[in-house]
Amino acid sequence: MKTLAIIGGGAAGLAAAVEAARESRRRSARMEITVYEASDRVGKSILATGNGRCNLSNSAIDAAVYRNAEFVREAYRALPPEKVRSSFADLGLVMREEAEGRIYPLTNKATSVLDVLRFAIRESGVRESCGTEVVAVTPVEERFLVCFADGGTVFADAVILACGGGPAQSLLPPAYPYAGVLPVLGPLKTDVAPIKGLNNIRVRCEVSLYGRPCESGDKAAGRRKALPSPSLKACEAGEVLFRDYGVSGIAIFDLSRFAEAGDVLSLDLVPETSEDALAADLSLRVERFGSRGAVELLSGMLLAPVARAVCASIGMRADDPVARGRTADLACAVKSFRLEVRGAGDVRQCQVSRGGFEVAPFSPDTMESRLHAGLYVVGEALDIDAPCGGYNLHWAWTSGALAGRAAAGRCAP
Ligand SMILES: Cc1cc2nc3c(=O)[nH]c(=O)nc-3n(C[C@H](O)[C@H](O)[C@H](O)COP(=O)(O)OP(=O)(O)OC[C@H]3O[C@@H](n4cnc5c(N)ncnc54)[C@H](O)[C@@H]3O)c2cc1C
Structure with a gap:
């Protein structure tokens, strides 16, 4: 009987097992499928997703947002997103769509996603070998020698490497180019002086990420030059959470995919209002509440600690009244509160790893190596x-x- 070894029982490994079993049934082929999982049980990584709710797909999947987009586009052509979701429905999973097309299980529990996958592989006779760490996969003639950390080995006719985002270079021969892994989709460390006193405060804003310091304007005067658009790397709207080491929140997670130390984040704290309209509004406020200090002038628009930080960013004293001539500076500071990126924040919170095996040696419609069938x-x-x-x-x-489908096809007589 032909054997398929799946290395890693996370999201991709379990999907591979389900589909390989389905395809071998369809072809009436007898095939032994084993999932080798390093931890004590399969699917733990799935349980941690979406804060335990598992945001398993999106109704508007677009290959363009992925790294190596062309490769992903080909894969999604071979297996369109709606077919993946209907496969889950076939397994019994009921799903619902939330804001921005995010798809969750109706139960709101990641366990439901894992359960339907596990029941499907159990009913198909797929073997689970947990606590089994694979250390190397070596092509030997037409087959593969799979070596385990405890010194054991098995031969397999096909191998699916689904070991996730950790360092995995040593698992395959050196012929497979590997881009070093870097945690992304997480918080960012920034200079902390401008956000002192803001820990745990959330703001809804628009955040732009610039590839280099974006102005050289006279900070004391407060007025800054317009941002040069060529250095804009990415822009996101949403919630930002200030932390004592930097910033977090979904908008920051998404920007972290593009951020490098030395980049600049610019927070627009009142995105619905143009800078000119805001300056006009602030002038009106000066007319009406002229005796108020700068922070109080911004009350009702910004939380007081945030207003204090904004004023400090342009050297404006929090308790001093705002001079008529400085409302434009204040509007500019509210629309572009800047923080310099120092690097990744808490890496334990990062959701994915940038890097891994480069895609060039693999076929996007099957994921099969062009070097070793x-x-x-x-x-x-x-x-x-x-x-x-x-x-x-x-x-x-x-x-x-x-x-999974391609491997089963290959193993079928
Ligand atoms: C906290 C958190 C929340 C997330 N939330 C979401 C979300 O809501 N939506 C979303 O789309 N994405 C989310 N992600 C990302 C998503 O979980 C991953 O992109 C996805 O799980 C990757 O699937 P994978 O199968 O490639 O890797 P994994 O799911 O990580 O599975 C890899 C498996 O391989 C095993 N393994 C590793 N090395 C070996 C070895 N040498 N031998 C044997 N077994 C091995 C691991 O133990 C693991 O079980 C989140 C990630 C995190 C960390």
């Missing part, structure tokens, strides 16, 4: 990542299912 790499083990919103899990399901 019968070897497949899927999910986050490849150098593919995407923003928050269900895109990363959707990639794991799709790439896993494509590989």
